[in-house]
Amino acid sequence: DTAVSQTPKYLVTQMGNDKSIKCEQNLGHDTMYWYKQDSKKFLKIMFSYNNKELIINETVPNRFSPKSPDKAHLNLHINSLELGDSAVYFCASSHLNTEAFFGQGTRLTVV
């Protein structure tokens, strides 16, 4: 009965590869997010979708492309992975302007 689930939990890949992280929520929320958490635990928003429409796009390299096929899913595709992309990526969802519920995170390691 996981509310926000993302896969995979761990992802180890070589520089230059392309990878995707998937996220699904079963809470009926209309807003979904991707956050990046660095080694210092700082959580920074990357993207947000409301009703499948992109509403927040922070200063993120265009190698990162979110895709929302429907309101319950928000996937993150990353092209040409770099060492600096190594981090924990969190998916979250909420109703508009309310508390967000987070997934368990995807630890991405680029070698």
Place this chain on the structure above:
Amino acid sequence: GESVGLHLPTLSVQEGDNSIINCAYSNSASDYFIWYKQESGKGPQFIIDIRSNMDKRQGQRVTVLLNKTVKHLSLQIAATQPGDSAVYFCAEISNAGGTSYGKLTFGQGTILTVHP
């Protein structure tokens, strides 16, 4: 004690003590505040929230205080338990009462360690 520097602030307490975790925010337009708890290997988990028309809100063993004058938020945990050990984040949304989207922005985080 509490320390602030290049690393995350840390707070160490004994089991049974009360803990106070502080957070400063800078955006005067922020009108909705949330405290999250993040345990190792997990995502942030909602603890308690407060809107800007309030200055105090209580939950089970937790109290959030909001001082809009000095843009300060605190989380008080009563009778702290080892299971409370985690990283605690404050987060804010500006213009949350409107119909447009407000961005959920996180603060730095504080590591709480509870010793048995």
